[in-house]
Amino acid sequence: MATAVQTVERENYLNSNYGIKSWLLTTDHKRIAILYLISITAMFWLGGFFAMMIRLELLTPAGDLISSDTYNKLFTMHGIIMVFFFLIPSVPAVLGNFLVPLMVGAKDLAFPRVNLLSWYLYMAGAITALVAMVTGGVDTGWTFYTPFSTTYSNTHVIGAAIGIFIAGFSSILTGLNFIVTIHRMRAPGMTWRRLPLFCWANYAAAIIMVLGTPVIAITLLLVALERAFHIGVFNPQLGGDPLLFQHLFWFYSHPAVYIMILPGMGVISEIVTCFSRKRVFGYEFIALASIAIAVLGFLVWAHHMFVAGISVYAALVFSLLSYLVAIPSAVKVFNWTATMYKGSIRYNTPMLYAFGFIGLFTVGGLTGIFLATLGIDVQVHDTYFVVAHFHYVMVGGMVMAYMAGLHFWWPKITGRMYPEAWAKLSALLVFVGFNTTFFPQFILGYMGLPRRYHAYPPEFQVLNVLSTAGASILAVGYVLPMIYFVWSLRYGKEAGPNPWNAVGLEWMVPSPPPTHNFDETPVVTWEAYDYEHQPQEEVTVGH
């Protein structure tokens, strides 16, 4: 992003100073967001490359393209990279970092240096994990189940675990920064009830980051210690309990899917209101649903273990709680839909992605109900049904939301518009490609094809070919934005401060924003999404 070279005379965060040092030692939340954007984009392409290799192997029933060991390493690295190094930091560390201070009317996050430290920790963790992958790889699956990971795997488990361990601290520090910023640095008049729902969602995710991440850190540390020194926590031959690992792992990793999806939900709330020109339907319910998801999300972990050998009564309790956590998500979907009712709707790219999000997240959420249902989970657990469900929520939901947000705030971040026609085309490709890739996997799953299979019986081939075909469409849908976003940095139309005529403090400052965001502290006298009093046509609101 060497785009600081601009014709714009006005000083902004991009052109205020130059040179590699001014980026690597910056404490500006906006620049750190750009650092994250570049790093997680690289990780996304790496993880995407692994996914493509997996899909190519699965074109034929026989395991003929790559060896079993290579295949196992590919899906492991795909999972580790996408979950820990792309999805978890995606919306919070890029868009959240950029927008939370702007949205609450602050000059920066509460702890700017800690914010920079968290990027360095992320990079240290990512590089450690990458070194483990390059020097031999890991083959445990991103779930690191014991005793396979502690005793039977011959790959670089410790390196990968340490990489995730380090990156976890980055997540904790980002969460801490958001919590303190949202509590302490809101502008005068920015009450909790006027707070944009994007901030509410990131706040809820931050709670999980701070409370949940230490548990995965301890768990992976125990795996590393058990591997190195045979301390006997998880290995039954040493008196340990392999199921203990699953409890600890999912105690973090189930809430972690809410770290991934909640900020995405926040993005959708901003976009649906803006392109419907309406206040959000049921503000309090959407805000509280975020908190409810964060709290209930901690109480459902053992629904990953219904066939693992836990007691039937434990399964009963965790099944019940899993339905409860589904309800706040449903409430959000209904409220977004109701927000469109009697709106004045425009179909710009962010809104198209938001439509996609609501639809695909609905499918992802409803298939989650299948998995919460005990008798059904027995059949579909550890099959492609789970793979499809997870990708509907994480790719159909989260990546869609991330793309929606990136298009929505791209003019704010760079000062330039992306090309609308190309963007609409890519949104369509992503939607079609995604469904073609993952819908067949629901059918494969109920038929009984287990996940993580390098080779499979021939009757499963047709649906697998369909899935691979969809993946190539999806890949084109992701390559296009990469090209036109870079193109827009130089050739994009100048955006102006508020190209969407949206409500919100971030749209009241120039694009790109000046280093200190606000020349004078804003005073908020309106509620979030006050589209009633927003002039209909595009005007420049500024100080």
Next chain:
Amino acid sequence: MWKNLPLFPERASALAWQVDGLYFLLIAVSAFFTLLIFALIFVFAVKYRRSVHPHAVQIEGSLPLELAWTLIPLGICMIFFAWGSLIYFQEARPPKGAMEVYAVAKQWMWKFEYENGQRDINQLHVPVGRDVKLIMSSQDAIHSFFVPAFRIKMDVLPGRFTTTWFRPTKVGTYHLFCSQYCGTDHSGMIGQVIVMEPAAYQAWMSGGASSGTLASNGQQLFQQLGCATCHRFDTQGRGPNLTGVFGKPVLLEDGRTVIADENYIRESILIPGAKIVSGFKPIMPTFQGQVSEENLMALVAYVKSLAQAQQKGAASDNSSVPDTPNSQ
């Protein structure tokens, strides 16, 4: 074309219909809500597009609506919860009198051992219409016993027994998959469940060369390993008399009571100090690393047979010491 593209798994067990029935209900409800949301988005997006509806009508929200779309989905979920739990409970409780098969999973194969001592690798032969209970354990990583046509799945763990059961209703050959990722050849850890007519099953059973029943093999081990020196069939032994112990509550030294199930027997052999029976001293040495999974299963089968023999004995009012139970 459709022959090469099955979209639904075969139904070959007594439970399969129940699972599928609930699955269809879930699909119907999900399809309804998905279409509802899609339709609403589509209708709103067209009807209220900016060119025909330039001024949005501001609406704050609606408590009745919020309550409706919180409580109605919750109510529907409770139906799924009840039905799903009923199926799960049935799956978790093997019926009395089920035929027992022991399974050992290891990287990357399945070993089955029948009550008469016959063994199978990657193939499980069962008679149609009969309840079959599997008692499983792993020699290394966690595996999972999955037969899609029966709609059952259960993880197979190292260090303990897990069980599952099914009643096959259709003669045929069905996929057996390991569904818990277990390393290099995970996708090769597959096998077949062969459901046979009872007569064919009997013929197959008697065809194999077996070296005594599982329980009698266990009895031999019981002597060889020296278990019998302490676990005597009277009250003089330094260890508890194992006659009639299986399946009964056992009072422990620390005051707790546990049921003597397969996992308790297993633990008592491998980690004898974990649960000391009331009135006895923790003097038994561990057999960890000295008994293979197969031998453990034989020992468990023997201890089990001591209980069955006693029951039979009590019924016929014959209190003689059981010596060769289940012998052929």
